Amino acid sequence: MNNPFKLAIAHGPNFCNRTAEKKLLCHNMRSGIHTVVYAPRRYGKSSLAAVVGDQLTDMTCIYVDLFSATSPEDVAEKIYRGIVGTLGHKAADKTSLAARILASFKSLRLNIEFSQVTSLPEFSVSLGEVSAEIHLEHIISSLDHYCASHGIKVCLVLDEFQEICELKESKKIEALLRGGMQSAKHVSFLVMGSRRTILRDMFEDRKRPFYKSAFVYMLPQIQSDEFAAFLVERYAESGKVLSQSDALSMVEFVDAYPYYVQKIAMLHFDMVGEYDELARAKKLLVEMEATDFEGIFLGLTNHQKRLLRAIAKQRPASIHSQAFLVAYRLGSQGGVQTSLAKLKKMDMVEMRDKSWRVVDPVFEKWLIEQ
Ligand SMILES: Nc1ncnc2c1ncn2[C@@H]1O[C@H](COP(=O)(O)OP(=O)(O)OP(=O)(O)O)[C@@H](O)[C@H]1O
Ligand SMILES: [Mg+2]
Numbered sequence: 001m002n003n004p005f006k007l008a009i010a011h012g013p014n015f016c017n018r019t020a021e022k023k024l025l026c027h028n029m030r031s032g033i034h035t036v037v038y039a040p041r042r043y044g045k046s047s048l049a050a051v052v053g054d055q056l057t058d059m060t061c062i063y064v065d066l067f068s069a070t071s072p073e074d075v076a077e078k079i080y081r082g083i084v085g086t087l088g089h090k091a092a093d094k095t096s097l098a099a100r101i102l103a104s105f106k107s108l109r110l111n112i113e114f115s116q117v118t119s120l121p122e123f124s125v126s127l128g129e130v131s132a133e134i135h136l137e138h139i140i141s142s143l144d145h146y147c148a149s150h151g152i153k154v155c156l157v158l159d160e161f162q163e164i165c166e167l168k169e170s171k172k173i174e175a176l177l178r179g180g181m182q183s184a185k186h187v188s189f190l191v192m193g194s195r196r197t198i199l200r201d202m203f204e205d206r207k208r209p210f211y212k213s214a215f216v217y218m219l220p221q222i223q224s225d226e227f228a229a230f231l232v233e234r235y236a237e238s239g240k241v242l243s244q245s246d247a248l249s250m251v252e253f254v255d256a257y258p259y260y261v262q263k264i265a266m267l268h269f270d271m272v273g274e275y276d277e278l279a280r281a282k283k284l285l286v287e288m289e290a291t292d293f294e295g296i297f298l299g300l301t302n303h304q305k306r307l308l309r310a311i312a313k314q315r316p317a318s319i320h321s322q323a324f325l326v327a328y329r330l331g332s333q334g335g336v337q338t339s340l341a342k343l344k345k346m347d348m349v350e351m352r353d354k355s356w357r358v359v360d361p362v363f364e365k366w367l368i369e370q
């Protein structure tokens with residue numbers, strides 16, 4: 001029997017629920033409301049962007065992955081590649097494609113060759129002599145111009161947007177993109193990213209260019225009972241039986257965190273009918289993640305490690321209570337403040353339901369065991 005669970009982007013029957021999120025994002029994109037969706041790592045951002053893109057059949061959806069962008073040139077090239085690739089593949093008349101694209105994207109260097117095997121166009125883009133700043137200043141207005149001339153509307157997905165914040169030129173890039181974003185009439189932005197503190201600062205700090213330029217939305221949890229029902233159904237479709245209570249037990253073990261739900265179900269699916277399968281799947285999941293967690297943990301200072309472990313064990317309501325500081329030998333308030341700021345910036349801890357928590361539920365379990 002084929003294991004139906006995947007660690008890749010979820011789509012089709014592998015995508016659970018998120019009905020309200022899909023509706024909201026489709027509505028925003030159609031209405032020209034730029035939207036920022038932020039969530040922790042491996043929470044389903046890219047999967048949701050892909051599903052929304054599939055639903056927006058009345059728009060052209062351009063997907064740009066900014067992961068590992070290291071310079072403004074990289075950012076401009078990645079955006080161009082996304083645009084040209086999508087417009088190219090959608091165009092009915094491929095022969096006049098380059099001329100049509102270049103009529104709007106005037107400073108772009110574009111080369112199109114037709115593959116001898118598939119006869120599909122293959123593109124290469126370059127920035128030529130023109131600086132990345134000039135490209136970034138004009139890229140969105142050029143896209144808007146293309147949309148106006150061809151009677152289309154575009155949803156521009158910029159995934160892994162937090163990567164821009166890591167660049168030393170980030171403020172300049174933000175300012176350049178913001179200009180295009182504000183005046184675009186036919187392009188809606190769907191910005192996705194993790195590292196929530198960084199991203200939130202980018203869009204909610206009044207001193208930053210993107211302040212109040214977009215609808216900012218935190219991707220909510222998928223309800224545990226709905227996720228459990230989804231697992232039961234996926235098992236049944238693949239010829240195995242899973243009880244609702246076992247499904248719920250798995251989902252709750254990983255706090256309905258989408259990546260871990262897929263992973264624990266993937267492990268458990270292959271154990272169905274064996275001895276103590278549920279407990280073994282849970283244990284195996286934590287063991288499998290341990291190497292990654294060790295790596296993350298090793299990158300922290302001793303004080304950050306102590307604070308992180310204390311938060312995992314205690315889930316404190318206040319980080320500054322004297323009892324908490326003493327019990328975990330955390331020293332001064334100032335030191336805790338500095339370590340907390342760093343852990344928050346790395347999206348490792350968050351305030352949720354009135355207490356401080358480790359964001360990753362499996363990392364939290366591993367930390368408690370140490
Ligand atoms: N709605 C969903 N239903 C079921 N599984 C999901 C859903 N959304 C995401 N997943 C699963 O969660 C994992 C992470 O999904 P995805 O890559 O979309 O997240 P992400 O937030 O973009 O991650 P990253 O931070 O690594 O870019 C994948 O294994 C995917 O199958
Ligand atoms: Mg992603």
